[in-house]
Amino acid sequence: QKEVEQNSGPLSVPEGAIASLNCTYSDRGSQSFFWYRQYSGKSPELIMFIYSNGDKEDGRFTAQLNKASQYVSLLIRDSQPSDSATYLCAVGGMGGGADGLTFGKGTHLIIQP
Amino acid sequence: EAGVAQSPRYKIIEKRQSVAFWCNPISGHATLYWYQQILGQGPKLLIQFQNNGVVDDSQLPKDRFSAERLKGVDSTLKIQPAKLEDSAVYLCASSSTTGFVTEAFFGQGTRLTVV
Numbered sequence: 001q002k003e004v005e006q007n008s009g010p011l012s013v014p015e016g017a018i019a020s021l022n023c024t025y026s027d028r029g030s031q032s033f034f035w036y037r038q039y040s041g042k043s044p045e046l047i048m049f050i051y052s053n054g055d056k057e058d059g060r061f062t063a064q065l066n067k068a069s070q071y072v073s074l075l076i077r078d079s080q081p082s083d084s085a086t087y088l089c090a091v092g093g094m095g096g097g098a099d100g101l102t103f104g105k106g107t108h109l110i111i112q113p
Numbered sequence: 114e115a116g117v118a119q120s121p122r123y124k125i126i127e128k129r130q131s132v133a134f135w136c137n138p139i140s141g142h143a144t145l146y147w148y149q150q151i152l153g154q155g156p157k158l159l160i161q162f163q164n165n166g167v168v169d170d171s172q173l174p175k176d177r178f179s180a181e182r183l184k185g186v187d188s189t190l191k192i193q194p195a196k197l198e199d200s201a202v203y204l205c206a207s208s209s210t211t212g213f214v215t216e217a218f219f220g221q222g223t224r225l226t227v228v
Contacts, residue, residue, distance in 0.1 A: 004155070043204055043219035044156065088155050100146055100169050101217065103155030 002027040004091050006104035014112050019076040021107050023089030026070070032092040033065055034101060035074045037085045044088055048074070079111045115139065117220035119205050125226045131193035134223045138186070138207030144168075146217065147180055147190050148204040156204055162188065195227045 003026040013019040021035075032051045036044035050056045050063040050072070062075040072091075076083055086108050090101040118137040126132050138145050143164050148156035159178065161169040164185040173180070177196070182188040192199055202222040 008153075043222050045219070046216050049216070090155075100158035100161045101156075103157070105153065105155050 002030070002091065002102040004089055004102050004104035006087075006089050006107050008105055009108040010110050011107055012110045012112055013079050015079060015081060017079055019079045019083065019109055019111070021074040021076075021087050021089075021109065023072045023074075023104055024070055025072070025089075025091045025102075027091065027093075027102075028067075028070065030070075030091045030093060032099075033063070033072045034090040034092065035061075035063060035072075036088040036090060036103075038088055038106065039085045047087075076109075081111045081113050084109060084111045117205055117207055117218055119203075119220035119223055121223055122221065123224050123226075125228060126195055128197055128227050129194040131191065132195055132225065133189050133191045134203050134205075134225075136188045136190070136205030136220060138188070138205070139218055142207035142209050142218075143185070144208045144217075145182055145188050146206045146208075147188070148206065148219075150202045150204055150222070152201070159190070192225075195225075197227050200225055200227045 005024045034049045035047045037047050038044045048058055048063045050065045053065050056063045060077045064073045086106040088106045089104040092099040092101050120135050145162045147159045149159050150156040159173045160180045162182040165182045180190045202224050204222045205220045206217040208217040
C-alpha cells in the first residue's frame, strides 16, 4: 500500500516570508512527484511536478526531491495571502501523471497579512 | 480549451439509495480517473480508464460502486446502495498520454451527502 505523509497543519507564515511544505512517501519505486494546490471548495490544480533529484524552480515556487530519503518539499517564496490554501503532495509511478496518483492528506497553509 | 465537466455539482440522497455521477473529459484525453475525496483527506483513486478499458480499479468498492466509460469518452460512476461513509466529493480527472510526466486536470467535482 503506497503511502504519502504530510503534516496537516495549519502552517501559518507571515506575508512575504518563505513557506516550506514537506512530504514523505513509502514506495521506493515512485518516479514522479506532484504538488497540487486546493482552495476550499475547489478542485486541485497542479502547481509543479518533479522527477529528478534536486531542485526545480518555477517563479516563486521551488520543488525539491530526495529519492534516497523519499522526501519531497515545496518552497513558496514571497508568500502572498492568495497562497493560503491546502497543498497536496502526490506521487506517481513510471508513467508519470498518466498513472493514478497517490495523494497525501494535504497541508493547510495560512499566509498572515 | 474546455475543462473537465462533471454533473451534478451537488447531490443529497438517503442511505441505501442509488446515485450516478457523469464526467466528460477534456477532448482528446485518453486517460480518465475517478477520485473520492473525503473531507480533510487527499483524493483517493477509485478507478482509472485508458480509452474505454480499465487500467486500475484496485481501490473501487466493487460490491457497491461501478463505473463505465463507453466509447472511450464520457464516464459514469454509480453507487448502489449508498452508505453514510460514501459522503465525499467525487472528482473526475483526465490526462493525455504523451510524454513522461503529464498533468491530470480535475473537474469541479460532485459533492455527495448521504443522510
